[in-house]
Amino acid sequence: MTISINDLLSGPGYASFQSDDDRRRELGKDIVAAAYLRGDFVLSSGARSSYYFDKYMFETKPTVMRRLAEFLGRRVPADVTRLAGPELGAVALAAVVSLETGLPFVVVRKVAKKYATSSSIEGELHEGERVLIVEDVVSSGGEALAAAQKLRAAGATVTGVLAVIDRQSGGGEAIAAAGLTFDALFRLDELI
Numbered sequence: 001m002t003i004s005i006n007d008l009l010s011g012p013g014y015a016s017f018q019s020d021d022d023r024r025r026e027l028g029k030d031i032v033a034a035a036y037l038r039g040d041f042v043l044s045s046g047a048r049s050s051y052y053f054d055k056y057m058f059e060t061k062p063t064v065m066r067r068l069a070e071f072l073g074r075r076v077p078a079d080v081t082r083l084a085g086p087e088l089g090a091v092a093l094a095a096v097v098s099l100e101t102g103l104p105f106v107v108v109r110k111v112a113k114k115y116a117t118s119s120s121i122e123g124e125l126h127e128g129e130r131v132l133i134v135e136d137v138v139s140s141g142g143e144a145l146a147a148a149q150k151l152r153a154a155g156a157t158v159t160g161v162l163a164v165i166d167r168q169s170g171g172g173e174a175i176a177a178a179g180l181t182f183d184a185l186f187r188l189d190e191l192i
Contacts, residue, residue, distance in 0.1 A: 023067070027064070031064060031164070034057045035054045035056075036053055055137055072185060080159060083101075084132070085105060086110070087107055105123065121151065125151070129157065131156045133161045135163040136163065139170075140170055144161045160180045162184075163183070164184070
């Protein structure tokens with residue numbers, strides 16, 4: 001079996017030779033390469049944008065998700081007892097961060113299902129649990145705030161929102177104005 005230098009540099013042991021800052025920068029570059037699109041887009045907030053981060057393009061890549069799990073997992077506050085992933089984009093992120101941290105997670109539906117339990121929250125959630133919402137890309141913060149409202153209605157204490165990308169479009173401020181902490185692994189100005 002022949003091992004090339006590229007195999008060595010991209011293998012699991014390579015991370016130990018890089019600083020965390022270098023690994024984070026490399027992850028940011030990989031997210032941009034996989035998911036940054038230019039064009040004319042309408043965001044979930046209704047705003048128009050000349051660029052878009054297609055979260056599914058980076059959330060479906062195991063090499064990206066493995067590193068996201070590690071970096072996001074380190075940012076989960078110690079007092080959090082459960083994670084939450086708003087449907088659909090953040091569910092995979094909540095799952096990998098759950099695996100990284102050992103914390104259980106729930107899925108927050110956009111609309112309660114119309115059959116069986118008619119629940120808007122899937123998974124086990126207990127009153128008083130301290131929940132951190134895991135998000136992919138935050139623009140206006142509307143999706144995260146809607147999820148927070150549903151979680152609070154179910155009796156959870158929502159502590160904050162942890163995102164992969166802050167588009168720096170007012171979402172962080174809206175989340176903070178709602179009394180939640182906001183943390184993002186990357187800000188838009190770091191990526192483009």
